[in-house]
Amino acid sequence: MAQELPNKSVIYERQLDVNFADLMQSMPGGENLRRCIQCGTCSATCPFSHVMDYTPRKIIYLIREGFKEEVMSSFTPWLCASCFSCRVRCPKEIKITDLMYLIKREAIKNNHYPPKTPIVSLTKESVKMIHKNGRISEGYLMGIVLLKVSFLKLLRMSGLGLKMLLTGRFPLIPEKIKRHGELKKILAFSNKK
């Protein structure tokens, strides 16, 4: 920034992106975000909101007021378990879960997300794997993700992995779905859009 801000804890309007809300509103999931009346039902119903840095209610407010940096570097969307409770209970029919996916898509597209988040790698690798094989093979996926995020963690979890491997719940070789070509066509079509 050109000029040093006199007080870092005060938010100046130039730190905000006035077009952020419009951008988010224009994409699937963000349609109703301006209708939010900040009741907090989403945050109270969310099983994970207590560990989130911003509650879902606050995420919506921050989007609306242009706090792009705060939203994009928040863990909240990455912690979303897609249980859809917020979506079901929202009085203003805001597709909050979809909105979380929207933030995640934007984050991956622009390489703008909280650093060292295993969930980002997990998401990326899952999508990659679905494109490649048409399904996820948990053992293989976990191996790759943990390798990328933390080798120590991989070692720590290897005991559990080994057990699951022995009971046949954790195939090491990635599996493929039948008629994978058809799925590829669908994915290609949706990506074109």
Place this chain on the structure above:
Amino acid sequence: MSTNNKEIRIGFYICHCGTNIAGVVDVDKIREFIAKKDNVVVSRNYKYMCSDPGQELIQKDIQEHRLNRIVVASCSPLLHEKTFRNTLEKAGLNPFYLQMVNVREHVAWVHSDNEKATEKAKALCNAAINRVRYNKPLEKKRVPFHQDVLIIGGGIAGIHSALILASAGKKVYLVEKKPTIGGHMAMFDKTFPTLDCAACILTPKMSAIKENKNVVLWTNSEVIKVEGYVGNFKVTIKRNPRYVREDLCIGCGQCIESCSYKEAKYPDEFNLGLSKRKPIYIPFPQAIPNSAIIDDKTCIHFKMGKCKQMCLSACERNAIDFNQKEELREIQVGAIIVATGFKIYDPQKEPEYGYGVYPNVYTSLEVERLINASGPTAGEVILRDGTKPKSIGIIHCIGSRSEKANKWCSRVCCMYSLKLAYLLKKHTHAEIYNFYIDMRTPGKMYEEFYDRLLMERVHFIRGKVAEVTDISLVKEEEGKLILRVEDTLASVIRRIPVDMVVLSVGLEPSEDTQKLAHILNIGLSAEGFFQERHPKLAPVSTFSEGIFIAGCCQGPKDIPDTVAQAGASAAEAMAMIDAGYFEIEPITAHVLDEFCSGCKSCINICPYSAISYDESKKKVFVNETLCKGCGTCSATCPSGVMKQNLFEDDQILNEIEGLLVYE
């Protein structure tokens, strides 16, 4: 105690009120206890005395046992005294031979020790038996009702009431202090939530006032004296000179054109000083009466006495009359409707908002004029410094919800702020910020309007701006007004630079409310608005019979509620007028003429101005129609000759005796 009077035959009834009373008070014991008292002929208990069979029981006993005094021990007389008085009347007994004992609210509901409660009930019932012996028959009085109505205030409330009464054929005097009717509503641009234009819906009603033969419209006038009482008010109205004859002027504006002042120089009241007017002017194009007025404080003729009086010669209809004088008119009316509206809070009381310091800080009412097509800028939002705003901050709750200013929520500010946000957005395409504490949208289609605004890309920031300043800290803030606010939903402090600030000012009692309350002898609530008789069940009545209140003079409210109250006031006034008479309770004071010394102690102490002094007799007399029976005069009279019906000394003293010695 005079118990030798064999004529007195008392009937005593104690009500169970289901288990309300009987669950605590031993009603059988009370019945037996009272039955033994002198003069008591009948003593009964019954499940619900107020029910039809309960009342029939009393009526039958009165006839069969020739009872001439009745004591009912039940609930508060506020609830059923009327019921039982009617019962006595139906049985041919004077209703004031009834005495009620409140053994529910005063005994059963407030005590848990059944035995002690029963003892208390015994004492209270005995006191009533003792007292009822001395009750005297009283007659209700009927006062004839004058058919005309006075309405004070020509805003939407007064206009609506006047039109309803006039359509029912009643003669209405509509008195307005300003030179035109229309009130605040005439100043508004659009109305929430439907956004229909205020003038479009108001001016037809204003014209209807002018056209209606049953309405006498006196603008530029004030009520200065009200005498008399319900059905027979004598009102004195001061008509201030307009210097233009309303009956001749057609509002052509020739006089204004020809005024010696070539340029308009004086702040235009209707546009809140945002534009200028000449000493002779018409407040606004649709003003009613559509007649010019000369402001004698600024007109050269009145100021210096030397003017060519061009207006006089310009007027083809010879409507201008510099010799008009203030006039006093006296009228007789039966009922009065007060609809004097409100005034807006003066934001200069809170200097942190910079009103009057920074030219681009406006009150919401000023913005109404600014966006109005017939306003000072013909509807273009141009600031005082000549620029067009690119960003606008609307600060809610200015002067409301504050111990420092007004404690109340002004009820309309959230909605009009939403409306202004919408209109300003349409007019300027500026970035609009709303700063609110709570968003209050209670009303039909109001929350829906808020939802609509949310979708209009308007910012809603929860937090009250703490200060408006022009001291910039970063480059982008230079030349702007900076609003410092806690964004309580994002939990951060923000500085938001804007070009224009709108202060959503609250509503408070209009200037002359206190004066008028004194003239009309009606009460004010703690906030200074007129006090309604009951907040829920008598919202347009006052404690003075025949005087009603409507609209914002009773408390802040929006146009739909104001119109509803105006209709209610008209209907309540009409009910009284059409009855043709008014019945007054005989519980009033009277003087024993021969003993009054004429000391006048009672005159000033009477809260209802019901006592006057008769110069010829050198004695006071009570106007029974005005008297509310509060008893203050009886207690004050040094000679003890001011008597209060139903509360005479022997009645009260015997009641006390009965209370103290009851076994």
